[in-house]
Amino acid sequence: MTLLDFYRQYPDEASCEAALRSFREHHGLFCSQCGGLRLSWNPSHKSWTCMDCKHEMQLRSGTVMQGSHLPVRDWFAAMFMLTATRRAISAKEIQRQLGRKRYQPVWEIVHKLRDVMGRRDSLYALHGDMEVDEGFFSTETPEDQKDCPLKRGRGSQRKTSVLVMAESSRSATPPARKYSTPKTVGHIKMLVIGDFKASTITGKIKTGTDGNADVTTDGFSSYAALEKDGVTTSHHAVVADDKKSVGKVLTWVHIAISNAKRSILDTYHDIKAEFLQLYLNEFCYKFNRRYLGFRLFDRPELCACTYRANFKHRIY
Template sequence: MNLLDFYRQYPDESSCEEALRRFRERHDLFCSRCGGLRLSWNPSHRSWTCMDCKHEMTLRSGTVMQGSNLPIRDWFAAMYLLTATRRAISSKEIQRQLGRKRYQPVWEMVHKLRDVMGKRDARYNLHGDVEIDEGFFSTETPEAQKNCPLKRGRGSQRKTSVLVMAESSFPDTPSDKKRSTPKIVGHIKMEVIDDLKASTETPRIKQATDGKANATTDGSSTYASLEKDGAVASHKAVVMDDKKKVGKVLPWVHIAISNAKRSILDTYHDIKAEFLQLYLNEFCYKFNRRYFGFRLFERLELCACTYRAEFKHRIY
C-alpha cells in the first residue's frame, strides 16, 4: 500500500473514525472505569456506553490520541508514514505530507507515537544469547555547557551514552549468503543512560532480559557483577585490545549502533539529548518488526490504541 492507496482507503475523517471503531472493537475493548466488556456503541454521540456502570468512552479514550485536537485521519497518516519506510522520517516531512501549516502539533503527535512504540517494546524481554555494549550518540550541547570548552571522546558534552542490547546467535543451518557476520539477530533494545556505572546499567539489563540470558560483553568492570546480581544466567567477558575484534565478538550491537546513528543523524541536523530516547524507540520498534512489511501499520495502530503517551506538551 502506497500513500495514494492509503488516502483512497481513508478518504475522509468519517472513514477513519469508522475504521478506528471497528479496530478497537476487534481488539478486546473494555470499560476504562469498571473493566466491563459489555459496551454499546452510540452513533449519535460517537462513543461507547458501558452496560454495567454507564460510563461513556469516546473513540480516543485510553489511546495515544486522547486529548488531541488533530483529526484521526492525521494520526492514521502519521502512523502510515512512520511505518512505510525503515529510515527515520522527520516531523517536518510528515507535516508537508499532511499539508499542515503549524509544525508544533505535528511534532508533538509524532513524538507521542514514538513514546508508545517504546512502551510496546518494553513488554518484551530479550532471551538466549545477548550482546551488550554502549554506544555514544551525537546530540546538542546542553544550554548550560555551551560556553564551556568542548571535551573530546565519550566524555564530550555532545555525546549521550546509550546502553545497547541485542539477541545474537548462530543459526542451526549456516547460510550460503555472504554476510558481515555468521550470527543472526533477534530483538534489540537501546536505552539512554546517565553514566556507565554498574549501578546504572545492571538494573536496566536485568529489566530488559528474562534472567536466563547468556550475556557477552567487553572486559569493562561495569559488567563484572551481572551474573552475581542475577541480571543474566551466565556472562562471558572478552577483553579486546584490538578494535577489529569488537566486530567479531559483538557484531550485532555495533551494527545496530551504526545503523541507528546513520538513520537518525542523516535525517536530523541535530537533536536534543532529552529526545534521543524517542528517536531510538522508533528505530528499535521498526528494527524488531523488520519482517512485518505493510502489516506494521496495523501493529502501530494497535499500539496507539493500547497505550497513552507520557510525552507532554512542550513549547519551544
C-alpha cells in the same frame, strides 16, 4: 500497504473513525470505570456508554489520541509514514504530506507515537544468547554548557550514552554471502543511560531481559557482576585491545549502533538529548518488525489504541 492503498482505504475522516472504532471493539473494549464489557455505541456523541455504570467513553479516550483535536486521519497518516520506510522520517516531511501549516502539532504527534512504540517494545524481555555494549550518540550541547570548553571522549557534552542489547546467536547454516555475519539477530533494545555505573547498567539489563540470558560483553568493568548478581545465566567478557576483534564477537550491537546513528544523522541536523530515546524507540520498533514490510502499519494501531503517551504536550 502502499501510500496509494492507504489513501484509498482511508479517504476521509469518517472512514478513519470507523476503523478506529472497529479496531478497539475487536481488541477487547471494556469500561474504564467499572471494567464492564456491555458497551453501547452512541453515533451522535461518537462514544460508548457502559450498560452497567452508565459511564461514557469517547472514541479516543484511553488512546494516544486522547486530548488531541487533530483529525484521526492525521494520526493514521503519521503512523503510516513512520512505518512505511526503514529510514527515519522527520516531522517536517510528515507536515508537508499532511498539508499542515503549523509544525508543532505534527511534531508532537510523531513524538507521542514514538513514545508508545517504546512502551510496546518494553513488554518484550530479551532472552537466549545476547550481546551487550554501549554506544555514544551525538546530540546538541545543553544550553547551560554551551560556553564551556568541549570535552572529548565519554564525558563530552555532545555525546549521550546508550546501552544496546541484542539477541544474537550463531546460525545453523553458513551465510550465503561472503561478507555476511555468521550470526542471526532477534530483537534489540536501546536505552539512554545517565552514567556507566555498574548499578545503572545492571538495572537496565535486569529490566530488559528474562533473567536467563547468556550475555557477551566487552571487558568494561561495569559488566563484571552480571552473573554474580544473578542478572544473567552466564557472562562472557571479550578482552581485546583491537576494536575489530571485539566487533567480530559483538557483531549485531555494533551493526545496530552504526545503523541507528546513520539513520538519525541522515535525517536530522541535530537532536536534543532529552528526545534521543524517542528516536531510538522508532528505530528499535521498526528493526524488531523488519520482516513485516508494508504490513507493519497494522502494528502501531495496536500501540495507539492501547496506550496513552507519557510525552508531555500542549493540546491542539
